Amino acid sequence: MSTFVEKLRQYSKPGYYDEFDYHWTMTIDLDRCTGCEACVVACQAENNLPIVGEERFAQSREIKWIRIERYWEGEYPNIKMGFIPMLCQHCDDAPCETACPVYATYHNQDGLNTQIYNRCIGTRTCAVYCPYEVRYFNWFTYTWDEPLEQQLNPDVSVREKGVMEKCTFCIQRIRIAKDNAKDDDRRRVRDGEVVPACVQSCPTEAMLFGNSKDPEAKVSKMMKNTRGYTVLKDLNTTPSIVYLKKVHA
Amino acid sequence: MFDHGQPSYAEVNKDILSTMLETGPKYWMLLGMTMSVAGICFFMPWIYQLFVGVGAAGMNHNAVWGSYLSNFIFWIGLSHSGTLLSAVLHITNSPWRKSIYRSAEAMTLFSLMTAALFVMVHVGRVWFVHWSFPIPNEMGLWPNFRSPLMFDVMAITTYLTASSIFIYMGSVPDFAAVRDASTGLRRRLYTIFSFGWRGTAREWHTLGWAYTFFAVFVIPLAVSVHSIVSWDFALSAVPGFHHTIFAPYFVCGAIYSGTAGIVTVMYCLRKFLGFERYIGQVHLDSLGKLLITLSLIWSYINILELFTTWFGGTSYELEALSFRLTGFYAPLYWEMLIFCAFVPLLMLFKKIRLSWNKMLLISVLINIGMLTERFIIVATSQPRKFLPGAFGFYVPSWIEISISVGSFAIFVTLFLIFIKWVPAISIYEVKETLKPLRRNV
Amino acid sequence: MSKISRRDLLQYIGAGGIGVAGGVLYGEGVQRKVELLIPQVIPPEDYSPGVATWYNTVCNQCSAGCGISVRIREGKAKKIEGNPVHPVSRGRLCARGQAGLNVLYNPDRIRTPLQRADRGSENTAEISWDDALTTIGSRIGRLKIEGNAGRIRLLTGRTRGHLDELFAQFMNLLGSEHYQQYDFTYPSALAAANKTSFGTDVLPYYDIENADFLLSFGADYLGTWLSPVHYSRAYGNLRQGRQGQRGKTVQVEPRMSLSGAAADEWIAARPGTEGLLALGIAHVLVSSGSYTGNDRDEWSSALQAYSPSMVSAETEVSEDTIVRIAEEFGASTASLAIAGGATAAGTNAVASIVAVNALNHLAGNLGKPGGVILNSAQTFPAAAGSSPAGLQGALDLVAAMQAGDVEVLLVHDTNPVFSLPDNVGFRQAMENVPLIIALSSFHDETTVMADFILPTNTYLESWGDDVPDPGVGFPVTSLSQPVVAPLYDTLPVGDIILSLARQIGGELPIHMPWASMEEFIKDRWREEFDERMSEGQDQNFEAFWQAVLEAGVWGQPGAAAGGQPESSSSPTIAAIADPVSKFAGDETDYPFVLHPYLTATFLDGRGANLPWLQELPDPMTSVVYGSWAELNPVTADELGIEEGDVLEIESPAGSIRVPAFIFPAIRPGVVAVPIGQGHTSYGRYASDRGVNPIHIVATLMDKQSGDLAWAATRVKITNTGERLRIVKTDGVTRTLGRQILGPGNDHG
Incomplete structure (x- = not known):
């Protein structure tokens, strides 16, 4: 009991989480983003997202860990389109994390909002609580038409029906980079060593990923850009994704 | 108290026990019917859903909660009057409680069970649902005590346990009466059920003390249960859910629908079990008055909800509100208002309050309204949250509708079984209300 | 417990032995064989289980020629990413390119050679490679001997590199001149217009990356135009890649494309008048004096008629806008005008593009950073076949087929039945061809008319090389290699051609002695290396080959580009005389x-x-x-x-x-x-x-x-x-004032 209390005290001590080496952060420059959806396919390939079929797509049962939202501004002929890639924001104060009764989702020491598929019982509360609607539920067990399953990434598990899933910031790539760093006797991975699939593919280099605990990291500098903002700031979720707003010339 | 003259002690025993001891073909037919409806409408679709996945229901990415959850709240709500009302009335010493409380408590128990079934139907992987209990395990994993769902698990299991004990404790002297009136296997069974009750003064004293203790214990529990259910919603930031009024709103709504449910159940007991003698106009009148009060409180909270939303003026809440009042499901909203806010006002007239048929109609309408209320809360807020690009839509599938229908059959089945095992009216407490008999009349 | 005697022990052992033997027999014979988690217990030497390998090759999903890296684990392709050292993709890749895995592992791939009895039906019979090649080879061989080789035609999609050379050589040796390409997306009008404007039809390098002001007439450079991945990256840099300087883009098109959505200004000129708008802007550039070339007077008189007011009336773009854009275009240090899409698909396509090219000339950005930089004509491998000839080429082929001039039609990697208008009648004309052979990985509307279908390897299973077109301003050749073993009983298209050559016999196998495409390419690269590439290199060919294979690309950054474009005004001025497109259909009947x-x-x-x-x-x-x-x-x-x-x-x-x-x-x-x-x-x-x-x-x-x-x-x-239900993901496409696109960027 006393160790439990001690631990609790430790957790609630300010700066407890600062002792860790990483806080993975992403910046997305909407002035560069063209809405081409390369990231969407990259994610689908990397993370074994299912092909759901037209019928299920029509029922909004698609699974896209990253999606592009589009918003019109104005009316013809003075009309503009704004694209915004929407993926798990890995909020520091994530509403989904308090929702799960079985701790299938929690905040890890790298600042990631993680989802443990094996632990999930599928109450879907996290998806209701998520203001960004980036959590996707496996309404069915999806299968791949043979031989499409040969493409499946062996580093990422395939999910079964009844399980919630979402963007992991490509945690498998983070894992590999950390292993490499450990093999090389480095304490931290180098800036740019971890590149999630979406960031890697982005043709306009709108996305940037890195460790914001490292003040020298590109992402830390980009976050301070005056155009930076977080989506739905008024909800106080403190997302780990900083968007850089488009410049209107 | 008694519409058709006061019965004698012997008559009380005979009237009430006869429903248990004499079983006609009609009963078996009815039981067979409800069981098959439960099987066909509830369990078969559920088994199908277990194989296919929750996708068999109409929920989707934008609306991950659907009618299963609204049904869950409805049944939890319905559970609210029984034990709560019984306890409150017991403490306040209202004599008219005595002939109705047993059935009302049974209602609590069975609707809680039905509600629990809906949790099973709702979750994606029901085969792991035990993980939500704090069962010590080799991995040292505990459930998340910050989760309102965890509160829910705790509250509902506690409430279910307390309600079961409460109803059982109150039935012990009646089990003894059954024991005394029967022979053979039944006698042996009820010997066990009645814990060897002999009716000594000490036993009565202990029972009275324990019963009152539990009554006091159960009241805050019942209030907390529905508050906690409301927190499943209110603790999220979802526009239309995120209201501080939600806990009292849900509790009030729960008692409201539960009381209406009692009226319906009373009607059926009277009609089909021949309890006209024990359930009379005094009960109807009192329940009617209670219903009006609750209806007014409920309407007030509804107005408050609209007002605070409008007053808050954020885009999220206003959009949710306008969708609720004018969107696709608006007809349901107005139907709910008519059934739950306006129709009950008719009960202001004593004539209506005293008419069994009219009261039945009103009570059923109230529960239809309350069922829609829960559905509206779930179905209109959550598909339209914060990002307009992710706005979606939800319509229940046939599987869901069928399961909802089947849940009523389950409830009725449980009730039918109940009336054969437990005296549906408390024999000893009815006797307490009888005027003392003179010898040799 | 009783003691166990030695005799008992031996008995037990014997009984146990029989049991074990029975168990083994059961396990081996009765039980289903256990499948191995890792396909090969002794892996081939180029991979080890659990370790991912990246192979560089070339994307074939469009004609841009991006270099790609394919992630291979346990012999299976897992992911495609851009090749970081390739100058076209520079490590990036579009959605289409990444979906290349779906090509490789597509469940609908053709897995064996097929023969079809009745055209148009889906019923086919499997046939062995030997039978198929013998039958086809003898048919073609007979035609060749009869001197009717001209009745053999080869139609391919956009083909570059040594495969192009192989096709051309094969047809030449047969004695047929009819090797042609058809590709709906090939910008023939752009090539023709550039020939007029710059004197070369080699597509130039449009230096969007360094431009300050990009004026695009219909060209969806971020989505579909020429080399979208390369231009996307360039666009990113144009916007935010330079400190304190943000390039501006303007898009002229009737329907907003991806590039239009990205643009600062989107102008929906009247369809078909985009060229006129360009001339209007040119008029302002010349008349305002921002153009100071010595042929100014010629331009001035040629553009006399296209005053902003006249152009405004025709294009329905306001005069102010025309003048303003012209001024900004003229004032920017690096302004660039490009044309494509609908602008390059009118009846006056070349005239429109020439008019747009004229803007580049008038703004003086030819050959400058942020402008139009010419590519030198490729030398290795030199383009052998002709470029896709658009509709005219298809019409010629259809006419020949209808006239019965085509005896054998070989089709590869193109689907003219789908991507030509119905009126062309390609499918009907195919009925007149006695023998149609499709070399394809998939059934499509064209192969469904083929008598024989020879299944080809996908590009991820094939050897090949490619010269990206448009180039990147310096000589580049990419090398593609198979990244996985072929999944089915298929052959690379080059190997099929070589096998056919052997089957036909005569001088063909003498001139085409290679056993496979791999050998052919390596041979050619060796020749080229010995001739030119070895200069200044102290490595031998094998080492060089390995290095190129590893990199997936060979290039000479810094080598001279195609020189300064000579833009004489007279051909341009002659070509722009017809600035408005005509339309099929009357405006009253077809509004x-x-x-x-x-x-x-x-x-x-x-x-x-x-x-x-x-x-x-x-x-x-x-x-x-x-x-x-x-x-x-x-x-x-x-x-x-x-x-x-x-x-x-x-x-x-x-x-x-x-x-x-x-x-x-x-x-x-x-x-x-x-x-x-x-x-x-x-x-x-x-x-x-x-x-x-x-x-x-x-x-x-x-x-x-x-x-x-x-x-x-x-x-x-x-x-x-x-x-009809439209399946889409969007809910409401307005932000409802929720500041989703950023504070201050939200106008509802």
């Missing part, structure tokens, strides 16, 4: 202009059989799985059309039925239908889905280039009263 557009996902329909692309929401509308017709909300209101109403779109050439989609960024009077869907036999993901707008395009062409004028058809619209 709408049909705007078919290439989608970034399917391109001309070749991507439609890839499930990832079918499930990829269209970037502008979020629609998946199907076709739709975009209408301006005002137009739709007037006609009482709502989303999902099925419209009958009728052109003089035919009609299609397609659900309406209300699209706020399209000019009223234009109806836009995406190209790509509407396949009838293209595998399970594409077949019987949506409509193909190319089929109702009138067969008008640009006279100078012979390119199909696919944006020059008028249509009428009738609401059929039926409804």
Whole structure:
């Protein structure tokens, strides 16, 4: 009991989480983003997202860990389109994390909002609580038409029906980079060593990923850009994704 | 108290026990019917859903909660009057409680069970649902005590346990009466059920003390249960859910629908079990008055909800509100208002309050309204949250509708079984209300 | 416990032995064989289980020629990413390129050679490679001996590199001149216009990256135009890649494309008048004195007629806008004008593009950073076949087929039945050809007419090389290698050609002695290395070859570009005389202009059989799985059309039925239908889905280039009263003031 209390005290001590080496952060420059959806396919390939079929797509049962939202501004002929890639924001104060009764989702020491598929019982509360609607539920067990399953990434598990899933910031790539760093006797991975699939593919280099605990990291500098903002700031979720707003010339 | 003259002690025993001891073909037919409806409408679709996945229901990415959850709240709500009302009335010493409380408590128990079934139907992987209990395990994993769902698990299991004990404790002297009136296997069974009750003064004293203790214990529990259910919603930031009024709103709504449910159940007991003698106009009148009060409180909270939303003026809440009042499901909203806010006002007239048929109609309408209320809360807020690009839509599938229908059959089945095992009216407490008999009349 | 005697022990051992033997027998014989988790217990030496290997090769999903890296684990391709050292993709890749895995592992791939008894039916019989090649080889061989080799034709898609050379050599040796290419997406008009403007039809390098002001006439450089990945990266840099300097982009097109959405200013000029708008801007550039060349007077008199007021009346773009854009264009240090899309698909395509090119000349940005930089003509491997010849080439082929001049038709990697208008009658003409052989990985509308289908390896299973076109300003050749072993009983297309050559015999095997495409390419590279590349290198060929294989690309950054473009004014001035496109169909009968557009996902329909692309929401509308017709909300209101109403779109050439989609960024009077869907036999993901707008395009062409004028058809619209569900992901497409696009960027 006393160790439990001690631990609790430790957790609630300010700066407890600062002792860790990483806080993975992403910046997305909407002035560069063209809405081409390369990231969407990259994610689908990397993370074994299912092909759901037209019928299920029509029922909004698609699974896209990253999606592009589009918003019109104005009316013809003075009309503009704004694209915004929407993926798990890995909020520091994530509403989904308090929702799960079985701790299938929690905040890890790298600042990631993680989802443990094996632990999930599928109450879907996290998806209701998520203001960004980036959590996707496996309404069915999806299968791949043979031989499409040969493409499946062996580093990422395939999910079964009844399980919630979402963007992991490509945690498998983070894992590999950390292993490499450990093999090389480095304490931290180098800036740019971890590149999630979406960031890697982005043709306009709108996305940037890195460790914001490292003040020298590109992402830390980009976050301070005056155009930076977080989506739905008024909800106080403190997302780990900083968007850089488009410049209107 | 008694519409058709006061019965004698012997008559009380005979009237009430006869429903248990004499079983006609009609009963078996009815039981067979409800069981098959439960099987066909509830369990078969559920088994199908277990194989296919929750996708068999109409929920989707934008609306991950659907009618299963609204049904869950409805049944939890319905559970609210029984034990709560019984306890409150017991403490306040209202004599008219005595002939109705047993059935009302049974209602609590069975609707809680039905509600629990809906949790099973709702979750994606029901085969792991035990993980939500704090069962010590080799991995040292505990459930998340910050989760309102965890509160829910705790509250509902506690409430279910307390309600079961409460109803059982109150039935012990009646089990003894059954024991005394029967022979053979039944006698042996009820010997066990009645814990060897002999009716000594000490036993009565202990029972009275324990019963009152539990009554006091159960009241805050019942209030907390529905508050906690409301927190499943209110603790999220979802526009239309995120209201501080939600806990009292849900509790009030729960008692409201539960009381209406009692009226319906009373009607059926009277009609089909021949309890006209024990359930009379005094009960109807009192329940009617209670219903009006609750209806007014409920309407007030509804107005408050609209007002605070409008007053808050954020885009999220206003959009949710306008969708609720004018969107696709608006007809349901107005139907709910008519059934739950306006129709009950008719009960202001004593004539209506005293008419069994009219009261039945009103009570059923109230529960239809309350069922829609829960559905509206779930179905209109959550598909339209914060990002307009992710706005979606939800319509229940046939599987869901069928399961909802089947849940009523389950409830009725449980009730039918109940009336054969437990005296549906408390024999000893009815006797307490009888005027003392003179010898040799 | 009793003691166990030695005898007992031996007995037990014996009994146990029998039991074990029985168990082994049971395990080996009765039980199902256990499948191994890792396919090979002793792995081939180039991979080890659990370790991913990256192989560099070339993407073949469009003609840009991006270098790609493919991640291989346990012999299976897992992911495709851009090759970081390749100058075209520079480590990036578009959605289409990444979906290449769906090509490789597509369940609808043809797995063995097939023979078809009745054309047009899906029924085929399997046939062995030997039988197929013998039959075909003897037919072709006989024609050759009879001296009728000219009746053999080879039609391919856009083919570059040594495969192109192999095709050309094969046809030459046969004695047929009829090796031609057809590719809907090939910009023949652009090539022809550049020939006029710059004196070379080698596509130049458009240096978007360093431009300050990019003026695009219809060219969707971020989605479909020439080299989208390269231009996307360039666009990113144009916006935010330079400190304190943000380039501006303006897009002129009737329907907002991805590039239009990205642009600072989107101008919906009247369809067909984009060239005129360019001339109007040119007029201002010259008359305002911002152009100071010594042929200023010539320009001035040629542009005399195109005053802003006149151009404004024709294009319906305000005079102010024309003057303002002209001024900004002239004032920017690096301004660039490009043309493509619908601007390059009118009956005056070349004239329009020449007019746009003239802007580049007048702004003085030719050969400068941020302008038009010429590529030198490629030397290794030199282009052997002709470039795709657009509609004219297809019409010639159809005429020959109809006249019975074609005895054998070999088709590879192109689907003219799908990507040509119905009026051309390609399919009907194919009926006249006695023998059609398709070299293809998939069934499609063209192969369904083939008598023999020889299944080819996909590009991820083949050797090849490629010269990206447009180039990147310096010589580059990419090398592609098989990244996985062939999945089925298929052959690389080069190997099929070489086998056929051996089968036909005669001098063919003597001149084409290679056993495989790999050998052929390596041989050619060795020759080239010995001749030219070895200069200044102290390594031998094998080492060089290994290095190129590893990198996937060979290039000479810094080598001289194609020189300064000479833009003499007279041919340009002559070519711009016809600045407005003509349309098929009368305006009163056909009040709408049909705007078919290439989608970034399917391109001309070749991507439609890839499930990832079918499930990829269209970037502008979020629609998946199907076709739709975009209408301006005002137009739709007037006609009482709502989303999902099925419209009958009728052109003089035919009609299609397609659900309406209300699209706020399209000019009223234009109806836009995406190209790509509407396949009838293209595998399970594409077949019987949506409509193909190319089929109702009138067969008008640009006279100078012979390119199909696919944006020059008028249509009428009738609401059929039926409804069809449009599957899309978007909910509400307005931000409702929720600051989603950033504080201050939210105008509801």
